[in-house]
Amino acid sequence: MRRACGMALAGIVLLIAGCGKVPEAKEATAASNPVTITTVDAAKMGESIKAARGTVVVVNLWATWCPPCVAEMPELVRFYNGTKRADVTFVSVSANAPETIAGEVKPFVEKNKLPFPVSVLSKADPESLGKATGAEVSGAIPLTLVYDRTGKLQKTLEESVTFDSLMALVKPLI
Numbered sequence: 001m002r003r004a005c006g007m008a009l010a011g012i013v014l015l016i017a018g019c020g021k022v023p024e025a026k027e028a029t030a031a032s033n034p035v036t037i038t039t040v041d042a043a044k045m046g047e048s049i050k051a052a053r054g055t056v057v058v059v060n061l062w063a064t065w066c067p068p069c070v071a072e073m074p075e076l077v078r079f080y081n082g083t084k085r086a087d088v089t090f091v092s093v094s095a096n097a098p099e100t101i102a103g104e105v106k107p108f109v110e111k112n113k114l115p116f117p118v119s120v121l122s123k124a125d126p127e128s129l130g131k132a133t134g135a136e137v138s139g140a141i142p143l144t145l146v147y148d149r150t151g152k153l154q155k156t157l158e159e160s161v162t163f164d165s166l167m168a169l170v171k172p173l174i
Helices: 042-051 067-081 098-111 126-133 163-173
Strands: 037-040 056-062 088-094 118-121 143-147 153-157
Touching: 037 042, 037 098, 042 056, 042 088, 042 118, 042 126, 056 067, 056 163, 067 088, 067 163, 098 118, 143 163, 153 163
Parallel strands: 037 118, 056 088, 088 118
Antiparallel strands: 056 143, 143 153
């Protein structure tokens, strides 16, 4: 069943926050994660995806206010912990407003013991995000993009994913 939280451009913003880059995924445990949260714009995110060629890249766009996103987070943690950083680059991007980083995103990351860095988008612009990622982006979340080792987009999922469904997509690409 397909479940996604819709995002209105003017209202609940698809925030690709401004001046930073998507942090590199690194081996981390929930206990040792210092909660790395940065902001990123669509163009920088696209550059980071291109820079990760040679690995399978999985980008997940989510928000703390999106029930399907929250529900899939344990599956994403399991996926992240079950893959090797040399094979898979995992990029977690929150659609929360940048001004909610301290009050919503960081507490969510800490409470859920997310072992991966999180970026927050800076402005509502699914068109720019789609252009930067090479995906058709409607603005619905959760959104998961899977790229092969050459950087070619293999799958766009505007629905919750499970560990098993994500592994089934990624394993043949490794």
